[in-house]
Amino acid sequence: MTHRLRGPVRIVGTGLLGTSIGLGLAARGVEVQLADASPTAMRLAADYGAGRLAEPGDAPELIVVAVPPDVTAQVVAQELAAFPDAVVTDVASVKAVPLAQLRELGADISRYLGSHPMAGRERSGALAGSGDLFVGRPWVIAGHDEISYERGSLVDDLILDLGAVPIESTPDEHDRSVAIISHLPQLVSSLMAARLADAPDEALRLAGGGVRDVTRIAASDPALWIQILGANAPAVVDQLRALQGDLATLVDALDRLDASGSRKAVADALRAGNDGVARLPGKHGTHTRFTRVQVRVDDRPGQLARLLVDIGDAGVNLEDVRMDHAEGAQFGVAEITVLPEAVRHLHDALEALGWQVVA
Numbered sequence: 001m002t003h004r005l006r007g008p009v010r011i012v013g014t015g016l017l018g019t020s021i022g023l024g025l026a027a028r029g030v031e032v033q034l035a036d037a038s039p040t041a042m043r044l045a046a047d048y049g050a051g052r053l054a055e056p057g058d059a060p061e062l063i064v065v066a067v068p069p070d071v072t073a074q075v076v077a078q079e080l081a082a083f084p085d086a087v088v089t090d091v092a093s094v095k096a097v098p099l100a101q102l103r104e105l106g107a108d109i110s111r112y113l114g115s116h117p118m119a120g121r122e123r124s125g126a127l128a129g130s131g132d133l134f135v136g137r138p139w140v141i142a143g144h145d146e147i148s149y150e151r152g153s154l155v156d157d158l159i160l161d162l163g164a165v166p167i168e169s170t171p172d173e174h175d176r177s178v179a180i181i182s183h184l185p186q187l188v189s190s191l192m193a194a195r196l197a198d199a200p201d202e203a204l205r206l207a208g209g210g211v212r213d214v215t216r217i218a219a220s221d222p223a224l225w226i227q228i229l230g231a232n233a234p235a236v237v238d239q240l241r242a243l244q245g246d247l248a249t250l251v252d253a254l255d256r257l258d259a260s261g262s263r264k265a266v267a268d269a270l271r272a273g274n275d276g277v278a279r280l281p282g283k284h285g286t287h288t289r290f291t292r293v294q295v296r297v298d299d300r301p302g303q304l305a306r307l308l309v310d311i312g313d314a315g316v317n318l319e320d321v322r323m324d325h326a327e328g329a330q331f332g333v334a335e336i337t338v339l340p341e342a343v344r345h346l347h348d349a350l351e352a353l354g355w356q357v358v359a
């Protein structure tokens with residue numbers, strides 16, 4: 001496979017992000033050197049094929065720091081000092097605080113360019129890593145004036161080699177953007193899921209797609225998120241206050257539904273949601289909307305794998321897949337996301353092979 005980076009690339013922090021980057025680069029033939037404060041995390045990433053263990057004398061071209069946000073600046077500063085010929089980037093979910101801390105530390109930021117892939121998972125560690133995690137996803141480059149174009153282009157190469165889409169920004173603009181597009185969604189999901197903690201079993205038994213869609217990221221690591229939110233608190237508070245206003249309006253309207261204008265207020269809230277979701281770009285930054293096809297999958301070993309192979313054999317590109325299980329049922333429903341124009345063909349091809357297409 002071709003790649004832009006000449007390498008080697010050193011990855012510091014071999015959890016979810018570091019391992020995923022290592023897997024993606026190694027698959028493209030880039031030499032990857034792995035380092036982590038935890039020897040187990042580092043060896044695990046190497047065992048999964050994300051690269052080889054770092055060795056004394058390594059001379060990386062690019063260093064990717066993928067450690068928790070509150071130690072990012074400290075680790076970037078150490079790497080800049082230890083490898084005077086390398087360019088260093090990081091992937092922390094906040095960008096202004098690490099840059100300010102690096103300035104305070106007196107680090108040589110003429111070789112540092114922060115970045116942030118807008119891709120991740122609600123799970124941590126190497127085991128959750130995937131070399132395809134970044135394909136088609138936006139990856140922010142949080143620019144500053146003290147790095148040259150030539151050095152910064154190595155970060156572009158990293159992003160492009162991993163199949164992601166580089167988006168130029170500044171640390172402050174990035175942090176304002178992620179407050180609405182990432183940090184508020186995390187909190188809304190967590191708060192919603194927290195309501196389930198005391199919900200009666202009779203209610204939980206009815207869980208369908210809606211509640212699962214809204215709560216997936218509620219499983220995220222609190223230790224990571226307290227760092228992210230702590231480094232972007234003012235922008236997140238602005239978003240929470242706006243949401244608080246929306247909630248108050250909705251509560252009032254539903255509480256006095258027969259009062260003049262109440263039903264309209266509820267409808268307006270729902271319609272505003274339609275408008276908002278329609279603005280979300282599709283894959284590769286386009287406005288492509290995808291369609292979901294639901295297929296019944298029996299609860300037997302190998303069934304899902306067989307379905308995925310059949311979809312591939314039908315010549316349909318799978319954009320996403322998700323499994324839903326109803327409590328007590330001996331089957332699940334695979335929700336297959338595809339381009340709208342592929343639906344008819346996929347439906348016919350799967351039914352011809354004996355699959356039960358539910359919707």
Ligand SMILES: NC(=O)c1ccc[n+]([C@@H]2O[C@H](COP(=O)([O-])OP(=O)(O)OC[C@H]3O[C@@H](n4cnc5c(N)ncnc54)[C@H](O)[C@@H]3O)[C@@H](O)[C@H]2O)c1
Binds near residue numbers: 067
């Ligand atoms: N999880 C996501 O979805 C996501 C998405 C985009 C960006 N990020 C950012 O990526 C970074 C890593 O997140 P993750 O989800 O991969 O976390 P993770 O917990 O899976 O991995 C972090 C790794 O860093 C190592 N580490 C901690 N302190 C270290 C130090 N001082 N020196 C060397 N290694 C150290 C840990 O041992 C661990 O292996 C964070 O800054 C996070 O904000 C995460």
Ligand SMILES: O=C(O)C(=O)C[C@]1(C(=O)O)C=C[C@@H](O)C=C1
Binds near residue numbers: 182
């Ligand atoms: O989809 C997920 O599970 C994520 O964790 C994704 C997500 C996001 O909010 O988009 C979460 C935090 C990261 O900083 C970047 C990506």
